[in-house]
Amino acid sequence: MKYCSECGEKLSLLIAENDSQPRHSCTAYGYVHYHNPNIIAGCIIEHKGKVLLCQRAIEPKIGAWTLPAGFMEIDESIEEAAVRETWEEANAKVEIDALYSVFHVAEMNQVYIIYRATLLDDNFSPGPESLEVKLFDPSEIPWDQLFYPAINDILQRFKSDLQLGVSSVYSGSSVKGDVLVVDHTFKY
Numbered sequence: 731m732k733y734c735s736e737c738g739e740k741l742s743l744l745i746a747e748n749d750s751q752p753r754h755s756c757t758a759y760g761y762v763h764y765h766n767p768n769i770i771a772g773c774i775i776e777h778k779g780k781v782l783l784c785q786r787a788i789e790p791k792i793g794a795w796t797l798p799a800g801f802m803e804i805d806e807s808i809e810e811a812a813v814r815e816t817w818e819e820a821n822a823k824v825e826i827d828a829l830y831s832v833f834h835v836a837e838m839n840q841v842y843i844i845y846r847a848t849l850l851d852d853n854f855s856p857g858p859e860s861l862e863v864k865l866f867d868p869s870e871i872p873w874d875q876l877f878y879p880a881i882n883d884i885l886q887r888f889k890s891d892l893q894l895g896v897s898s899v900y901s902g903s904s905v906k907g908d909v910l911v912v913d914h915t916f917k918y
Contacts (some may be wrong), residue, residue: 736761768840771811772799773847774830774888775822780865781888782849784819786790786877787861796877797844797884800859814846820863822854831887833880834903844884846897868892880904 734741734756741754746762754763774797775782783795786848798819802811816824824847831844856863866872868889875883883902891897 731763731765734761735763736757748910760765767834769798769800769802769811770842771808771845772797772901773812773816773824773826773845773877774884775816775824775849775909776888776892777849777865779892780867781871781885782820782822782854782857782863782865783871784860785862785864787856788859791877793861793875794877795872795875795914796881798863799842808843809845812843812847816847817857819857819860820854821857822863823850824848825850828897829899830897831884831900831902832910833884833901835880836904842880843885846876864895 731741731754733739737756737759739756739758741750741763742757744755744757746755749762754765755761756763782798784798786792786796787793790915790917798816799818800815802808803814806814812826816822827846827848829843830846831842833842833844834840835842852861854863868885871885871889873882873885883898884900887898887900
């Protein structure tokens with residue numbers, strides 16, 4: 731960020747009083763321009779023992795498989811964003827069951843919030859951002875064609891949860907490279 735969106739003046743990188751981080755600040759207007767992580771909301775959908783994945787039709791990584799997920803919009807809840815993104819990418823009607831994973835991908839400045847969801851019917855098809863939408867048996871997931879390592883991590887944990895008959899809530903960060911189990915008490 732180089733210029734103030736309020737007045738057009740050049741910004742300076744300053745640490746304001748009572749702050750601990752350098753921030754892009756407008757000395758003429760007195761405005762601090764915060765730059766925060768983007769929220770990615772989506773769903774992991776298990777249906778009859780299979781997981782719904784979308785094959786990307788847009789950059790980055792056209793052709794890679796991923797969960798239906800995308801950027802949260804202003805004035806919508808995280809759950810609404812997850813349901814909307816699932817509809818936009820997979821034309822799938824879902825109902826949110828529970829929080830499943832919160833994962834920070836620092837190098838992309840993103841926080842993924844993934845919910846377990848129930849597919850309300852068998853009707854789904856590719857939306858404009860997907861080449862294909864498919865239910866995969868966990869043993870058939872195209873592991874070497876997944877969009878991002880965090881998606882691999884989420885799907886590996888989900889596969890394990892399905893085998894154990896439990897559902898956990900996970901939190902982690904790609905910076906540390908580890909994933910912490912927050913809660914391991916839900917039974918299917």
